Amino acid sequence: MPRVLSPDLRSALTERVRYCHEMGVYDFYRREPLAAEAPVTTVPEPEDIASNPAFQPESREEMAPRKTAVMAKPAEESILEVIAPKPEQGVTDHVAALKLIREDLGDCTRCKLHKQGRKQIVFGVGNPHADLMFVGEGPGADEDTQGEPFVGRAGQLLNNMIKAMGIRREDVYIANVVKCRPPGNRTPERDECDTCSPFLMRQIAVIKPKVIVALGAVSAKNLLAINAPMSELRGRFYDFMPAGVRPDPDWQGARLAVTYHPAFLLRDPRQKGEAWKDLQMVMKFLGLKPPPKTEV
Ligand code: SF4
Numbered sequence: 001m002p003r004v005l006s007p008d009l010r011s012a013l014t015e016r017v018r019y020c021h022e023m024g025v026y027d028f029y030r031r032e033p034l035a036a037e038a039p040v041t042t043v044p045e046p047e048d049i050a051s052n053p054a055f056q057p058e059s060r061e062e063m064a065p066r067k068t069a070v071m072a073k074p075a076e077e078s079i080l081e082v083i084a085p086k087p088e089q090g091v092t093d094h095v096a097a098l099k100l101i102r103e104d105l106g107d108c109t110r111c112k113l114h115k116q117g118r119k120q121i122v123f124g125v126g127n128p129h130a131d132l133m134f135v136g137e138g139p140g141a142d143e144d145t146q147g148e149p150f151v152g153r154a155g156q157l158l159n160n161m162i163k164a165m166g167i168r169r170e171d172v173y174i175a176n177v178v179k180c181r182p183p184g185n186r187t188p189e190r191d192e193c194d195t196c197s198p199f200l201m202r203q204i205a206v207i208k209p210k211v212i213v214a215l216g217a218v219s220a221k222n223l224l225a226i227n228a229p230m231s232e233l234r235g236r237f238y239d240f241m242p243a244g245v246r247p248d249p250d251w252q253g254a255r256l257a258v259t260y261h262p263a264f265l266l267r268d269p270r271q272k273g274e275a276w277k278d279l280q281m282v283m284k285f286l287g288l289k290p291p292p293k294t295e296v
Contacts, residue, residue, distance in 0.1 A: 088206060089246065094128035097206040101199060105179070111195040113180035113188070119144045124175035124203055131286060133173045133209040133254070134158065135200065136261060137218040138188050144181040149174045154262040158215075161262065165279055166288045173207050175200055177222045193222045201242035208251040211282050212240060216261030223256060233258040234278055237285070257282050 087104055088097035102123050108114060122139040125148050134150075142152030150158045159169050178188040178196040188196075204212065214220040220233045223240065234257075241253035259278035260271050283290070 086202060086245070088202065094206055098124075098128055098203060101202050101206065105199055108179070111178075111180075111192045113178060113182060113192050113196075116180075116183045118180040120147045121179045122147055122149050122176065122181075123179060124173060124200075125149060126169070126173035127171055128173065128207055130171060130173040130207055131210040132167070132171070132282070133175070133204065133207060133212045134162075134215055135212060135219045135223060136174070136176045136215045138176045138178040139181040140185055140263075141181065149176050150262070153266060157262040157265060161275070161279060164276070164290055165283050166290050173203075173209065175203055177219055187218055193218070197222055198244055201244055204242045204254070205245040205248065205251075208248070209254050211286060212254045212256045213278070213282060214256060214258045216264060219261070220258040224258075230258070230260065234260075234274070235281075237281070255285060 086101075088100040091097040091100060105121060105123065108121060118139075122143050126133075136149060139149060140152055140154070142155070143149050149155070158174070162169050162172060177193050177200060179199065180196075182188050182192070212223070214223050214233075217230050217233065220230075221227055224233070224238055225243075226233065236257075238256040239253055240256035241247075257278055260275045265272050265275055282288075
């Protein structure tokens with residue numbers, strides 16, 4: 001149930017929001033409280049299709065049983081969301097809505113990454129109606145130069161992973177937790193993620209994917225607000241509803257899976273088989289089949 005505001009509180013908040021708008025501040029976000037993890041249940045083992053040549057995992061290990069866990073969804077509408085709706089709210093055209101979010105981002109200086117050598121903001125790319133969305137950590141040097149996520153070597157591997165799922169890069173949407181390159185490819189810091197990720201949440205709310213794949217621990221921890229090692233984060237689905245956006249009667253949220261970041265897989269190719277298991281779980285849920293094997 002949305003929270004009902006008393007007239008006094010509503011008036012005070014309205015005044016505060018108006019004041020912030022006059023100061024040039026338009027975005028208000030609230031980090032949702034950490035949800036308790038629900039019991040884990042085992043689901044049937046996925047079909048063994050790890051031999052797909054497009055993905056080329058290093059090993060064909062036995063498939064471990066997959067698990068699914070359910071996270072509690074944020075139950076309430078944000079008070080500030082009620083008072084200060086987003087520009088894209090009510091815009092049903094996904095392309096137009098994403099454009100409004102990009103315009104709202106502007107030449108963003110909201111966090112310190114704007115002054116640490118970025119060439120441009122890397123907003124996101126792909127099908128605005130995608131059923132499947134990949135979320136990485138942040139742009140690297142190639143992405144910073146080209147203005148598109150996952151275009152370097154890690155991007156090539158991600159393309160192969162997508163192809164192995166029987167779909168094309170153009171079929172999915174790809175974005176990052178932070179939209180500006182951290183200097184030296186360092187891990188984005190907490191305050192940078194907290195400042196930038198609300199825009200990602202808004203992108204997700206517009207696209208309304210069925211499944212989100214978090215690429216790497218930084219992405220997973222930011223999306224799920226869980227601090228856990230990859231070994232615990234992987235191998236299950238989470239129910240995911242973007243924080244800080246209005247509940248949507250037409251979309252009850254996405255299922256979220258966690259897998260390794262392609263850059264990590266380039267450093268440790270032995271883990272490709274594990275990543276492939278994660279993708280198979282997603283394929284099973286989406287009803288995707290790998291492309292037919294090509295004769296060598
Ligand atoms: Fe703005 Fe995000 Fe870039 Fe920080 S990382 S300056 S919040 S676009």
